Amino acid sequence: MENAHNDRFKEALQASRKTAKEAYKESLFFADEVKYQVEELTRNIRVQTDALLREKDAENFSFFPVLSGIARKLEMQTSESMQDLRHSIELKKKHLNDFTVALFGRTKAGKSTIREALTCGDGGTIGMGAQRTTRDVREYHWNGLRLLDVPGFEAFKGDDDTAKAHDIIDQSDFILFLASDDSIQPGEFDHMVRLQEINKPFMILLNVKYNINNEAELKRFVRIPHKIFDNERLDEHQKHIRSYVKQHMNIPYVKIVNIHADAGFKSTQPAYEAYNADLWRLSNLDEVHNAISAEVQKRGKQRRLLTFYDSVIYFADTLEKMMFEEQLSIRTQAKFMVKKRKELSAFFDRFSSDGEGRINTACKKHFDRIKQWIPDFVDTNLGSSNIDNLLTSRLKEEQDVLKSKMEGELQSIVSELQEKLAEFTKQYQFDLELLETDPVEMNGLKKGQVGRIAKWGGVVVGGVSATAFILAQVGIANFWNPVGWIAMGVSAGAGLFSWLFGDWEEKKWNKAKHDAKEQLTRMIDDAHKKAVESYLGWFDRQIIRKGKKEMLGQVSVYINGLFGIANELKVFSSEIRLRKMNMNKKLFAKLLSFEGVNCTESQMIALSREQGRGTKIMVPNEWQMVGGIKTNIDIICGEQVHLFSDTPNITERICRALYPADVTPDMIQLSEVVESRQQEATITVPTREKGKLIGKKGINVRLASEITGVKLIIP
Structure with missing residues (x-):
């Protein structure tokens, strides 16, 4: 049975490698297209400013340095942005064969201890959580996975350090986010929000910091582990974490595993040979391993695809x-x-x-x-x-x-x-x-x-x-x-x-x-x-x-x-917005194909997305959509994904686009188009429906407005 599990895991890794290589090619092609657009932009702006320089008495034209300075500034911006994009793609190219898991969390949460336990290390890196640069990021290979031990939050104190942390997260396929039961700080969760900003999947490891450094404490831990893993206390911690994640990240559920990192590490050390099996079992790291293994087997291809696609989409969104x-x-x-x-x-x-x-x-x-x-x-x-x-x-x-x-x-x-x-x-x-x-x-x-x-x-x-x-x-x-x-x-x-x-x-x-x-x-x-x-x-x-x-x-x-x-x-x-939309279409077409739906980006009539928050996709009217497909994509993308069929009736299209709000055509009042102004629609719904109509921070109505091309007004 174990061999069969290992075989499926290896097959999933192999499939994810193939997906990564294809995604790399698409990302590279996208970067080349954007580079051409950037060069065309700077060239067009330079043509304009150079034309001014050729004007009579241009040397006395006191505004010219300002326009020239704006042109130089824009060139600098676009040049640096393209360097960032290339750097991101090249980093991923080096690890096309690796499914990358990053250990992320505050200093002294137990990241290095867990990593030492998983990789059977000698403990030499434990307690080095204050390192400050990506040179101190430690990279390991474990059971076919690439494992990154990242410095704690406190290490990233400046803009440069923050950019380095962003690079680490950007090249990761999955995040193990560590918190500890001894000191859960609200600021820790702000870093979770960053994971959502670049749309990274994660699970939370809640490390129980019970001291087992002497034999009496160790024996007590082995004998009555439920005293240490106090379900009532830990459940309260989990409830607090899930509440924050739901409120601030709009994620209804996040997996949280209670672990004892030190027990896992000691289980690999000769000095604790008599307790090895018990310590490993009680560390709960098997559950972590099983969760990662399940993630690779169920969604390995999708995760690798998202690592490449969402990275360039996030880049394009920022540049746009x-x-x-x-x-x-x-x-x-x-x-x-x-x-x-x-x-x-x-x-x-x-x-x-x-x-x-x-x-x-x-x-x-x-x-x-x-x-x-x-x-x-x-x-x-x-x-x-x-x-x-x-x-x-x-x-x-x-x-x-x-x-x-x-x-x-x-x-x-x-x-x-x-x-x-x-x-x-x-x-x-x-x-x-x-x-x-x-x-x-x-x-x-x-x-x-x-x-x-x-x-x-x-x-x-x-x-x-x-x-x-x-x-x-x-x-x-x-x-x-x-x-x-x-x-x-x-x-x-x-x-x-x-x-x-x-x-x-x-x-x-x-x-x-x-x-x-x-x-x-x-x-x-x-x-x-x-x-x-x-x-x-x-x-x-x-x-x-x-x-x-x-x-x-x-x-x-x-x-x-x-x-x-x-x-x-x-x-x-x-133009960048259009390229971003096309990349999103390619991404969701591939994700749908992984779910068994034969779909190409050209079949998607329109798409509107706010990365990490929500996506609406308008598909041909004849498509038959299975509810499970939508649910799976929601889980995979970490955002609400709504597929709906097109219709020639504009009010009906608006109704479908505004799902999950229950809107009927009689609630919509269209205004006539005046000259070239955007068409407007005033929507009046019962008070109980307004929350769903608008969506969290207005996302539902924004996406619906964008995908239908109609300005939606809610009185």
Whole structure:
């Protein structure tokens, strides 16, 4: 009987190896496809930013470094993500023939003791639970299995260590999660949640830490084991664990085995030869061995398949969400900049009006002063043979004074422009840093994904937009470059009175003083008008038109660049989503085939999945589904899997998609499609059905909405 059991175990291992090799090829093909998409994404973004560089005066385009910085950041993100994917696949490639079991738990829970017992070790690794890196992960082979003894939770204190722990779990097919009866901490179960995030199956070993280091205690243990394995006490521990798993992981049942790790280890040691058989039996490690053996025989192929497929699907899901969040962030910036462009345009309009007023006031003040001395000048000098020279000299002095004062006034106006633009820029940066990604979208990220996105260089988790991130590198002073394009040479006043002198010299001083005063005043008024026109023209050309046009032009190009990058990311995210769905279809087609259902991914009409939480699959209407198939896949995947038949009636399709909620067509009110908007359906159900309709954390209605393509509204 034992030989037959061993033969079935070996056959199951052999079958799982074949499955692993096929899954490896699919994973590699998937990685190559994603790599091509990543290269196309970076190439398209670079084409856009390079086109900006070829624009006229691109070297003065102060927004270009920001767009270029965003492009570099995205290249870094995608490059690191592809390295992670390749690393994950290559790790698994090294162990295609191995069904891998990882011992996972807190420090001093007894992992190394159990491993030493299972592999008949000498105890040399016991008590080394504080090791800190994956170099300290100990690998063994036991009864055809690959066994990993992983450092305790406390060892993984930083992001790098957490990533290493993720690698270990990622390459494992099954997890033995250890807890001990002496100190069960709520924090331990947080690590169980991580297992669910990457969809890893596990069982819990509850290690009884009764001391049998002296002979009296050992004999007592052998003689009255039920005193140590106190069912009432241990059942309470198990109840507590199962309650947490059900509440936080939505897993209705998890297998828990009470063990005594030290008894198992001592049973393999010569010093305890007289008690070997009893110690091994009482350790309960046979039940652990039998559970793993049963897992391999029943689901070995499925577990190996899931190790490869769920790993790349989890990767794709993370990359898709990261890029979708990035495009939302960038698109938010672009919309923000559209608003700021309007504000900037209004700012220039206000500044133009203020500047024109200052120029008019300054010119009027100067020419009013000139006209004040004209009567006295005429009275004093009319009839003098030297009056032309005196007038020319006086007007040249006035021209120099006007030129000096107006240059100072214009310099003051430009300085004020610089100051106000600097204030505008600071406020812009402050407002920009307050921009945050939609919290609803952020809640869609799992804990493990947030960590991975942070590792890949995403700024989503910080709530700070990419531009604000780049601004910190570029520097606020160089960002707008607000007056670098303004030529400060002010020559509008040069030669202002030259026409007047020549005309004056031709005049005959044979008229009355009154006529001379009026004629000279009119000429000064003309000079005043020409001076104002000249200075206002310069101000309009050099400050307002050029400044407003060039700066708003920069902003417009930047906005278009942001929208362009956001659109590329959105397309990329959609393509990754499609590839992820196809991988999910392949996965479930294979899982169904293992259950005896002849199915290909092309036969699946639609699929919607939140890994580790739930899956809905729409299949042809003529399919006949056996209830047991669904149950088996639920157990295998560790998530609720719902298969339902398609129907041309949209309300009936929605009803089927919303299972397990009891929804009938009369409870659904469809809204008409307006232009290209998504179709909506309002669903009104009895209060008792709302919980099932929505599902835990909204998963049922989300998946149903996605698979039907209809926005579902629950009032």
